Amino acid sequence: MKLPGSGPLILLFLLHIKSLLTISISRHSDALQQVLSEFSITRPIRTDSKGRFLSASLSTQHRGRRKRHTTSSNLPTDSNNVRTQTGMPSLHQDLPSSLSSSNSWKGRGPEAEDEAQLFYNVTVFGQQLHLRLWPNSRLIAPTATMDWEESGQFYSEPIRNNHCFYTGTVANMEDTSVAISSCDGLAGMIRMGGDEFFIEPWDQWSPGEQQQEEGGQKHIVYRSSAIIKKKSAVSQTETFNQTTKDFVRGPLLGSLNFTQTLVPPGSGSVRRRRSTMDEQFYIEVLLAVDYSLLLFHGRDHIQKYLLTLMNIVNEIYQDHSLGGNMNVVLVRIIMLSGTKSQELISVGNPQKSLENVCRWSYLQQREQSNAEQHDLTIYLTKQEFGPFGMQGYAPVTGMCQLHRSCVLVLEDGFSSAFVAAHETGHVLGMEHDGEANDCDEDVPLGSIMSPRVQATFYRYHWSRCSWRELHQYLNSYDCLRDDPFNHDWPAQPQLPGFQYSMDQQCRFDFGPGYSLCTAYTSPDPCKQLWCSDYSNPFFCKTKKSPPLDGTKCGPGKHCFRGFCMKLTLDFLRTHGSWGTWSSFDSCSRTCGGGVRFRTRKCDNPSPANGGRTCYGNSYEFQLCNQNPCSPLTDFREDQCKAWNPFFEHKGIKHHWLPYQHPDADERCHLYCQSKEMGDVVSMDRMVHDGTLCSYEDAHSVCVRGECEHVGCDGQIASDKQEDRCGVCGGDDSTCRIIKGNFTRSTKKPGYLKILEIPKGARHLLIQEFKGTPHILAIKNKETNHFFLNDEDELPESRVVIEKGVVWKYNRTGEQESVQTSGPLKYDALLMVRSHGDSKVTVSYKYIIQDGVQSSLESNLLEEDSVLYDWALRKWSHCSKPCGGGTQYTRFGCRRKADGKMVETMYCSNINKPRPISRKCNAEMCKSPR
Structure with missing residues (x-):
């Protein structure tokens, strides 16, 4: 809760004692029985959409993460930590079988999404489930990196998207959810109805025939309720005298004392805004992992585990109860050294630990234009930063403030996804359900923001209070509008070695004069890059790493993962990237609000050999020439009128009038109505760019067949609205309601004037008290044109558009009414076409702005004594x-x-x-x- 006038508060997250966790699976059943009260062994298979067997091989990754291996050696090293020798070492190593497999996921654009779908059959405690999965291709940002420190040196490498992270459902069952990785077997969660399960590989089998013979890879499946929870070995010290209650509302973060100029929420480049209900938001995450996790999970498995965890967090934020437009995207992983991990975490002091983490996170920020610029830091640790039961700690409403947009999570397996989601909710502005809001009834139902979370994988949701609190602040979090998949980052080659020869790489490593060592013959030059100076070609040096993937190593061959091989088209695939924007073209209209565009092409480079096309729009637009046109101009009417000499309907030409389609999705397509027959006809084309979407909205315009919301201030996606009398951002304080009744006696045939309605009038309603044979008619005073019920028209209920204003006429029996939301662009006259000598009495009501002359002041009427x-x-x-x-x-x-x-x-x-x-x-x- 944020108290009035107080600084940012820190919220404690106390996980319920029945919190979930995953376990590192032991190879022995007796060990498993010590941590699980019940489990099942299963062998999933890959199937087609009908559940028919395809393969026992489950993995879908096509490219593993490139690792740097440091082999121990007794060779001397120079001052630059470079190994040197005067003879080439033995580099013999068997080619791993995984490289000979063509089991690769082919990246495609969104149109091929069905082809990328996967299906598995998994037997869970005797029940066979058919999983339908779709790739989560937007979990990892295109330029995401993993950074770490090793032996005093800092390294960075791209996080390769192995395309093995999926979300989906269980077929033929309602209320199900699946978030799974298939990198090396299946790992993740399966939620269905009233139960939830974790699945993990039992062991790491080698791919290929062994799995086929054994009937598939063994996995363990268990319920969260089967986990035997044990108290942490790290006990709370006697000197730690604060109670659990003390942390429910923690102290302020004022001691950070940052003096640097910070980027406040709302700053940055101008973006197109949409309603928060429709707009997509992206939480770009820096995942900080301290050394305790690396020791627990191991270097070879840590990345897969982290990505699986983030896949589950994203699935939680995609839940329909939150709106489904929040995307969690990983942009960077930093693996901290043991020394740095101990510096940041103060055991038993959550406030100090969070301050340290937030300060460190702030120092990791990149330039706003950098692809790795993060919005939020999630710090995972196994160190006990608080008392037993404390699983997370975070500041409230810290999003987009880099010194406060950080959360601290005690990692405890897959259930840590709920902790991370909960703490991120605090940073987004959400409070605990039932404490700072009225959603206490959601707590036992499994709400994510419960003080002691009851949420599980089979029973979780965001409460209405969480939804309300999120949308209260969401519009101010401009940093979340940055789409990490839609940037003009410089295109990188699929394999970096395509650009650099071994000689060039030697010069990068050791300086001018160095080239590939040719003094000795190597069985495979891709094992390690050995270089020599031209002045001493027999003295070779290496930095212990292989040449870059893609480096040419022989006729038609290139280095790949330390081996010289022929690369298939799968390796040569090139994904498309956007080129530069063109300049804006000319405006579509000379007045009244037109549109102009700029475009870009997917040619930097163009997709090739099955590579993905570019994400995002190929065009952007802006409004132009917003000076008003003549009030008697209707752009849609002009487009219909242009077809009068050409377009035939039922064999004849017509006078075409504008028509507003009742379906809002069709209003940017040109429909016209025949004046002679009343038929509505589609002209099979879109309206011109800049045409108003609707006559009831004087600002939103059509752009390439889609309605783009424009506020009354002329800004795209602005929330500014007019009040009832047309004041932009007004509060109705200058509005005046004009209403009254008139009675007329019709003593001669023809038209009798009843009332004059002034230009600018809005929300007009005219009604007859009781039916008469007379007919109400409306006349445009400026053009002297009867546009409703002239002498040649039958008085039938209909909608009439006159110079950009929609009039709705209704006749029930002999009783009539006329209404329009306006605003009127001209003075209008209410007339009566008389039939007989009976009196006609009408009531009227409309709204005008102060300063606009009302009908009572402008029209020539009989004295009030005739009426009252x-x-x-x-x-x-x-x-x-x-x-x-x-x-x-x-x-x-x-x-x-x-x-x-x-x-x-x-x-x-x-x-x-x-x-x-x-x-x-x-x-x-x-x-x-």
Whole structure:
């Protein structure tokens, strides 16, 4: 909770004692029984969409992460930690079988999504489940990196998207969810109905025939309820005297004392804004992993585990109860050294630990334009930063403030995904359900933001309070509008060695004059890059790493993962990347708000050999020439009118009128209505760019067949709205309601003027009191044109568009009504086409802005005395209770049309009759006794 006038508060997250966790699977059943009360062994298989067997091989990754291996050696090293020798070492190593496999996921654009779908059959405690999975191709940003420190040196390498992270559902079952990795077997969670399961490989089998013979790779499946929870070995010290309650609302983060200029929320480049209900938001995550996790999971498995964990976090934020437009994207992983990990985590002091982590996170920020710029840091640790039961710690509403956008999570397996999601919710502005809001009934149902989380993989949701609190702040988090998959980052080659020969790489490593060592013959030059100086070609040096993947190593061969081989098209695949933007073209209109575009092409480079096409839009637009046109101009009407000489319908030409389609999705397509027949016809084309989407919205415009929301301030996706009388951002304080009634006697045939409605009037409603044979008609005073119910028209209920204003006419029996939301672009006259001599009485009501002349002040009407008069309402009370008093008449204002008494203001211009007096209570008063 954030108290008025206080600084940012830190929220504690106490995980329920029944919290979930994953376990590192032991190879022995007796060891498993010590941590699981129940488990099952299963052998999943890969199937087609119908569940028919395809393969026992489960892995879908096509390219593993490149690792740097440091082999121990007794060779001397120079001052630059470079191994040197005067003879080439033995580099013999068997080619791993995984490189000979063509089991690779072919990256494609969104149109091929169905082809990338995967299906597995998994037997869970005797029940066979058919999993339908789709790739989560937007989990890892295109330029994401993993950074780490090793032997005093810092390294960085790309996080390769192995395309083995999936989300999906269980077929033929309702309310299911799956988040799984298939990098080396299946690992993740399966949620269905009232149960949830974890699945992990039992052991690491080698791919190929062994799996086929054994019937598939063994996996262990277990329920979260089967986990035997044990108290952590790290106990709370005696000196740690703060209680759990003390951490529910932690101290302020004021001690950080950052003096640097920070990028506040809302700053940065101009972006197109949409409603938060429709817009996609991206939480770009820096995942910080301290040394305790590396020791626990091992270097070879840590990346796969982290990506699986983030896949589950993203699945939680994609839940429909939050709106489904929040995307968690990994942009960077930093593996901390043991020394740095101990510096940041202060055991038993969550406040100090979080301050250290937030300060460190702030120092990791990159330039705003950098692809690795993060919005949030999630710090995972196994060190006990708080008392037993404390699983997370985070500041509230810290998003987009790099010194406060950070969370601390005690890693405890897959269940840590819920902790990370919960703490991230605090940073986004969400409070604990039932503590700072009225959503206490959601807590036992498994809400993510429960103080002691009840959420599990089979029972979780975001409460309505979380949704409300998120959307209260979401519009101010501009950093989340940055789409990491839609940037003009410089295109990188698929394999970096394509650009550099071994000689060039030697010069990068050791300086000018160095080239590939040719003094000795190597069985495979791709094992390690050995270089020599031209002045001493027999003295060779290496930095212990192989040449870059893609480096040419022989005729038609290239280095790949330390081996010289022929590369297939799969390795040569090139993914598309955007080129530069063109300049903006000319405006589509000369007035009234046009549109102009700039474009870009997917040619930097173009996709080749099955590579993916570019993500994002190929065009951007901006509004132009927003000066108003003539008030009697209707752009949509002009487009329909242009077809009068050409377009034939039912064999004849027509006068085409504008038509607004009732389906909002069709309003940016040109529909016209025949004046002669009333038929509505599609012209099979989109309206011109800059045409208003709707006559009821004077600002939003059509762009390439889609309606783009524009605020009343002329800004795309702005939330600014007009009040009821048309003031942009107004509060109705300058609005004036004009209403009244008129009665007319029709003594001769023809048109009789009833009322003049001024230009600018809005929300007009005209109604007959009772039906008459007369017909209401509307005339444009400026053009003198009857556009509703002229002499040649039948009085039928319909919608009429006149110079950009929609009029709705309704006739039920003989009773009529006319309404429009306006605003009127011209003065309009309400007329009556008389039939017979009966009186016609109408009521009217509309809204104008102060300063606009009302109809009562502008039209020539008969005096109010024709409509109202003063009538005797009652006698006043007698002035004396006895002995002769006096009483007077009381008059009220009466409407002549129906005899109803109305407010006296309607008779204010009519002379009020003088009161009439009379004697009363004439009996003598009795004398007091």
